[in-house]
Amino acid sequence: MLLxxxxxxxxxxxxxFVGAAGVLAMMVHVCADVASRAMTGASLPATVEVVSYYYMVLVAFLPLAWVERKEGMISVELLDFLLTPRMRRVSDLAVVLFSITVYAVIAYASWLTAVKNYQTGTFVIALQTKIVTWPGYFLPPIGFALAALIMIVQLLKIVHGKTDADWGTPE
Structure with a gap:
């Protein structure tokens, strides 16, 4: 399991890291577009499309697993202090099982959409230029599938009553 x-x-x-690189690339691209518009009066071709179909999707979905691993998602523990340790464990199990189900369903649905867009060769036209957009549709299923995998590891930790230190992973 350690492996x-x-x-x-x-x-x-x-x-x-790829998501962070996407933020930097988007920043450079948008700054270059603004500079081009200021100096020449014309924008770089397809900036809006590249930002919308690639950078934003990359930044939003690929780091999901890392956020889950760091337990950085929003959680509401309104009644948590009232629960016994056993009930808290049951609650944690229920939340993890729900998360796995949601991530897996969204990964599957977005995978079907990505495959459909690949098969049809989805693209947009910007300034009489064809911009292929179907590769960007594969980023969400990758992010959701890995988030589901991280949650499965979390489930195994809860079931076995282990902590991150017990599993040899950095906290």
Missing amino acids: VTRFTDRLARILA
Whole structure:
């Protein structure tokens, strides 16, 4: 199990790094577009489309697993202090199972959409230029699938009553 935990941690970090690189690339691209517009009066071709179909999707979905791994998602623990340790564990199990189900369903649905867009060769036209957009549709299923995998590891930790330190993963 230690191998699976390390693999998912490493993969989550890599995807978070790719997401961060996407933020930097988007910043450079948009700044270049603004500079071009200021100096020449014309925008760079397809900036809005590239930002919308690639950068924003990359930034939004790839780091999901890293956020889940760091337990950085929003949580509401309104009644948590009233629960016994056993009931808190049951509550944690229910939340993790629900999260796995939601992530898996969204990963599957977005995968079907990505495949459909790949098969049809989805694109947009910007300034008489064809911009291929179907590759961007594969980013959400990757992010959701890895988030589901991270939650499965979390489920195994809860079931076995282990902490991150017990599994040999960095906290």
